[in-house]
Amino acid sequence: MSLKAPNFNDIKDAHERIKAFIHKTPVFSSTSLNEILNVDLFFKCENFQKVGAFKFRGATNAVRLLSADEAKKGVTTHSSGNHAAALSLAAEQLGVPAYIVMPENAPEIKKKAVEGYGAKITYCEPTTKAREETSSLVQKETGATFIHPYNNFNVVCGQGTAAMEFLNEVNDLDVIIAPVGGGGLMSGTVISSKAIKPNIKVYGAEPLNADDACRSLKKGLIFPALPPNTIADGLLTSLGSLTFQILHEKLDGIFTVKEETIKKAMRMIWERMKIIVEPSAAVPLAAIIENKDLFKGQKVGLILSGGNVDLDNLPF
Amino acid sequence: MSLKAPNFNDIKDAHERIKAFIHKTPVFSSTSLNEILNVDLFFKCENFQKVGAFKFRGATNAVRLLSADEAKKGVTTHSSGNHAAALSLAAEQLGVPAYIVMPENAPEIKKKAVEGYGAKITYCEPTTKAREETSSLVQKETGATFIHPYNNFNVVCGQGTAAMEFLNEVNDLDVIIAPVGGGGLMSGTVISSKAIKPNIKVYGAEPLNADDACRSLKKGLIFPALPPNTIADGLLTSLGSLTFQILHEKLDGIFTVKEETIKKAMRMIWERMKIIVEPSAAVPLAAIIENKDLFKGQKVGLILSGGNVDLDNLPF
Numbered sequence: 001m002s003l004k005a006p007n008f009n010d011i012k013d014a015h016e017r018i019k020a021f022i023h024k025t026p027v028f029s030s031t032s033l034n035e036i037l038n039v040d041l042f043f044k045c046e047n048f049q050k051v052g053a054f055k056f057r058g059a060t061n062a063v064r065l066l067s068a069d070e071a072k073k074g075v076t077t078h079s080s081g082n083h084a085a086a087l088s089l090a091a092e093q094l095g096v097p098a099y100i101v102m103p104e105n106a107p108e109i110k111k112k113a114v115e116g117y118g119a120k121i122t123y124c125e126p127t128t129k130a131r132e133e134t135s136s137l138v139q140k141e142t143g144a145t146f147i148h149p150y151n152n153f154n155v156v157c158g159q160g161t162a163a164m165e166f167l168n169e170v171n172d173l174d175v176i177i178a179p180v181g182g183g184g185l186m187s188g189t190v191i192s193s194k195a196i197k198p199n200i201k202v203y204g205a206e207p208l209n210a211d212d213a214c215r216s217l218k219k220g221l222i223f224p225a226l227p228p229n230t231i232a233d234g235l236l237t238s239l240g241s242l243t244f245q246i247l248h249e250k251l252d253g254i255f256t257v258k259e260e261t262i263k264k265a266m267r268m269i270w271e272r273m274k275i276i277v278e279p280s281a282a283v284p285l286a287a288i289i290e291n292k293d294l295f296k297g298q299k300v301g302l303i304l305s306g307g308n309v310d311l312d313n314l315p316f
Numbered sequence: 317m318s319l320k321a322p323n324f325n326d327i328k329d330a331h332e333r334i335k336a337f338i339h340k341t342p343v344f345s346s347t348s349l350n351e352i353l354n355v356d357l358f359f360k361c362e363n364f365q366k367v368g369a370f371k372f373r374g375a376t377n378a379v380r381l382l383s384a385d386e387a388k389k390g391v392t393t394h395s396s397g398n399h400a401a402a403l404s405l406a407a408e409q410l411g412v413p414a415y416i417v418m419p420e421n422a423p424e425i426k427k428k429a430v431e432g433y434g435a436k437i438t439y440c441e442p443t444t445k446a447r448e449e450t451s452s453l454v455q456k457e458t459g460a461t462f463i464h465p466y467n468n469f470n471v472v473c474g475q476g477t478a479a480m481e482f483l484n485e486v487n488d489l490d491v492i493i494a495p496v497g498g499g500g501l502m503s504g505t506v507i508s509s510k511a512i513k514p515n516i517k518v519y520g521a522e523p524l525n526a527d528d529a530c531r532s533l534k535k536g537l538i539f540p541a542l543p544p545n546t547i548a549d550g551l552l553t554s555l556g557s558l559t560f561q562i563l564h565e566k567l568d569g570i571f572t573v574k575e576e577t578i579k580k581a582m583r584m585i586w587e588r589m590k591i592i593v594e595p596s597a598a599v600p601l602a603a604i605i606e607n608k609d610l611f612k613g614q615k616v617g618l619i620l621s622g623g624n625v626d627l628d629n630l631p632f
Contacts, residue, residue: 274363274623276590307590
């Protein structure tokens, strides 16, 4: 059975819908990185997006598509990461209540961000089971609409607007690489990119220590993320039914990268480009570093997915 | 006796001369910082300048003004900081030899940067006396032109191009604040700003623990920098004869700020704006934090002077 997947028109509609509320993030390049890596790199800086991550695009699109009745009842999700903050701010901007289920052990800084955007937090034990059960309870009590962080048509459409802006600004890219966690950004990216430039190559990048997406696409069925051991804390989730279907059909491949290379890539971006990216955002550059010859002399676009790091707990 | 100081035409000429070789750095703003501080802030991002600091503007202007004969003999300076790297790259781009005198104990990363730009380093003991003597020897041996890091007409002209670009982009600023070390950036900033917008207020900001510029301007004579104890390692030098004269005539005042506020400001920029700035670059925001009421509701431009930090040795 095939799920209804977004097409590029859906993404263009999403962009019209959200463009007044999001940042049109800049595209950066770095002469020194290009010289070191012998490739022509372009970086779409979603670390500068509101709440510090691309997630705000999808959340805004989903919230703006609620009916009046749904909007009154609010939205809910379970997340300890960027999606929670993104959904909370997107909801707050429209006066929609947001109910976020977070594990008790979520970092203090993330709890504060979500609270700061006016969301109501319900804490649960830090297990998938507890998160899902608590989330179900919250939905029943409030009637709020559940907005999945990635396995959601409207969320995928929103995330696809980043690559759309990217290719509209740099229209002769040979390759685009984005990080893969649950596959929301990757799905939106591959739909936009192949529609705008059919012969472009679109790749994912994920940590070798959390390579479930790579294995899933190879085998043709969704592997759950094993208890992952990676600093790329935004890429711990497994693909969903919708994102798996899109990526299985369209993606040109996934690069898996070592932890050491992720740290090296992150540090290169900080030192050379003077911008702050979170470990997950450095994974595509890590793929370039580990596969230099493959991209030699090409124009390659990388999506820097976010910039939310705990400065008290850096990997270097 | 009055020294010949640059006027705005000299700075416009400098901009014509260097604009093909420098980055026209972007101007950033941050909704969350504006809300927290109740002020409308604009940041001129010289941390994205080549070599990671505004210093490349002045160095490029100075090197491009050498006669053919001077260019052949090369340039020299003594510096362990951003000026050394800036002069080395500016010289390398024009095929001019660069001879840099550095203290033996300069950070490894700074030595490598200067070497990477093809400059010849002469090491000396880490005292002012040794630096000046070694520098004199290098000048005698090579015939190279000494390019002072700030007390130099052409360097001041180059540094003034940052504020010129800034006000051309955001033309209704009420206030501009830049950090003050030797006063090169500050001098160029005040000349450009007052010429473009005569009623603008232009202030300096410096660490309370290195407040020699503030005391010098108040008393009307140059105080040397006392052995300073500040994390703002770009602001350790005292004013020169030229920069003192310009600032004494034109500057509206200098704010001195506490070390704790510099760290707080630096962290706010990193966390909220997702960009990397060095401690010295955070000093103007520290002045806003310590004087909130003074700037309430105004449009204030801050020059982020540089982004060269040692990631292994952060102040937080």
